[in-house]
Structures are given as structure tokens and as C-alpha cells.
């Protein structure tokens with residue numbers, strides 16, 4: 616690792632010279648959380664994003680993780696999904712299935728993808744219903760602060776505009792307080808119809824990791840991580856502030872190139 620720094624509010628920022636090193640550390644982190652969660656609760660409820668994240672968790676499909684992780688206890692969810700058929704090239708499910716889920720022995724009935732045969736509004740409603748059932752049976756834990764689900768781990772990517780999940784800058788759903796899962800039909804990044812966890816759900820997780828690589832995201836990473844004052848563009852990524860959970864940023868050097876790194880240590 617090139618740098619690792621802790622911010623005053625408990626956030627951790629890890630910066631890597633090489634993507635390979637980032638992927639290995641990320642796989643270590645995920646497998647350690649899985650082990651701790653299975654020990655404590657008997658299950659591991661993890662929510663995935665789409666995009667570049669999936670190739671960055673690829674090490675989990677290799678030894679030692681492929682053998683040491685208790686895959687039978689994993690329950691998979693999506694932080695956001697595009698409302699397209701599951702075999703569509705834009706589907707976050709397809710991306711995860713091809714690049715990760717098909718390579719590890721996760722129980723098929725533990726994989727909770729969205730209903731891709733209905734409208735975005737109905738898909739969000741259905742997905743929230745599924746999550747509510749699993750909160751009731753404690754496959755997903757519940758926050759003692761809000762009544763929100765408390766995922767063991769939420770993995771986020773971030774776009775060059777600072778969007779996380781399908782929460783885009785200046786969009787009214789950033790203010791959603793009541794729903795767990797909501798929808799958009801006007802995503803500025805195609806495809807336009809998507810469902811997404813809301814900020815209260817993301818911020819109720821036990822652990823959140825934001826994984827960001829590439830120089831096109833350097834400005835957005837700076838705006839989200841550094842203390843930049845109030846007169847800056849809206850940053851959904853900056854609104855990721857787990858109430859009680861732990862937040863870690865995994866960045867490569869290019870994505871971290873605009874950070875104020877005075878508090879980072881080698």
C-alpha cells in the first residue's frame with residue numbers, strides 16, 4: 616500500500632500504487648468481515664454495486680479465498696440495479712454473475728436480484744419487500760438507530776460525477792428518508808431506469824467500502840473525502856457517512872491524485 620490514513624471522523628482512506636495490491640487487500644478485508652459476521656450471526660449479507668467494482672473483487676474467486684471463505688453463508692444483494700433484463704449487457708446482476716458469482720459456490724437461492732419484468736417503480740417496491748422479509752428472519756440485521764436494514768457490508772463504486780449506487784448529484788432521491796429502495800427513470804448515466812438503495816440504508820450498514828480507481832475520478836474523490844467547504848458541487852459520495860458503521864475508501868494513486876494527503880502515512 617502506498618498510503619493509509621484515518622480521518623478525524625473515523626473514516627479510513629487507503630491508497631494503492633498497484634491495482635493488484637488494492638484487489639488483494641480488498642479481498643482480505645471482505646473475507647475477514649465474512650468470517651466475523653458468520654461467527655457472530657451465522658450469515659453474511661453483502662450488497663454489491665455494478666461497474667468497475669466487480670473486476671476489483673475478482674481475487675475472491677482465487678485461492679486462498681475461494682477455499683477459505685464460507686460461501687454457503689453468503690447472501691447477495693444489489694445496492695443498485697438497472698431495470699433491464701438479467702441477460703442484458705447493462706445489467707449489474709449479469710456483470711456480477713459473469714465476473715464473480717458464477718466462479719464461487721454461493722447458494723443460488725441466496726442471490727437476491729431484482730424483478731426485471733416490471734416497471735422501475737414496481738421493481739423497487741418488490742425489492743424492498745424481499746429485504747423486509749429477510750430483515751424479519753434476521754438474514755439481514757436491523758439498525759438499532761433507524762429501523763433500516765443493517766447490511767454486514769455494502770460495496771460501492773463512484774462515478775466521475777461523484778454518484779454512488781444510482782444516487783446522482785442534485786437528484787431529489789438524495790433526500791429520501793422513508794423508503795429503503797427507490798427508483799429513478801431519469802438517470803443521467805444510461806440506462807435511465809434504475810432502482811437504488813437510499814442513503815439511510817447505505818448509512819445504516821455495519822461496514823461500507825467505496826472502491827475508486829482512475830484519474831477521471833480524482834476530482835470527485837477530492838470533493839467527497841477532503842474538507843472542501845460548502846460552496847462545492849453536490850457530492851452523493853460525500854453523503855456516505857455510516858451512523859455507527861465503519862467506512863473505508865479504497866483508491867488507486869490516480870483516483871487519489873487530487874487528495875489533500877497531509878494526514879496520510881506510509
Ligand SMILES: O=C1O[C@H](COP(=O)(O)O)[C@@H](O)[C@H](O)[C@H]1O
Pocket residue numbers: 664665666667668695696697707771772773774775778779780781804
Ligand atoms: O452506473 C453505475 O455506476 C457506478 C460507478 O461505476 P464505475 O464503473 O464508474 O465504477 C456503480 O457503482 C453503480 O453500481 C452503477 O450502476
